[in-house]
Amino acid sequence: MENQHVDTWKEMIYPALQSKQEELEMLGYEQATPEDVWKCLCVKIWKGEPEKRLHEIVQDIFHLKSSIYLSYLTIQSYENDDLAASIEALIGNSPNTGE
Known part of the structure; x- marks a missing residue:
């Protein structure tokens, strides 16, 4: 098969994503989803919008290490905390809150 943008393959490789999600759950990452x-x-791994062949994408999925997934979750957690703090600061300083 030819190289295509990774998003093109997403629906086709969904079973591989589910398999990796199940593996991560067995390792203790209960919140893991195929979308995550x-x-x-x-x-x-892909950083940007690369074009890959189908077998390369499946290989990347099955070779994804739990340490990389943990690193991703950690970064997402910090970003979500920063966002939550920013929203709270905006709401807390809003003149419509009556505070």
């Missing part, structure tokens, strides 16, 4: 696995690959 996909996002992790996009951010940590």
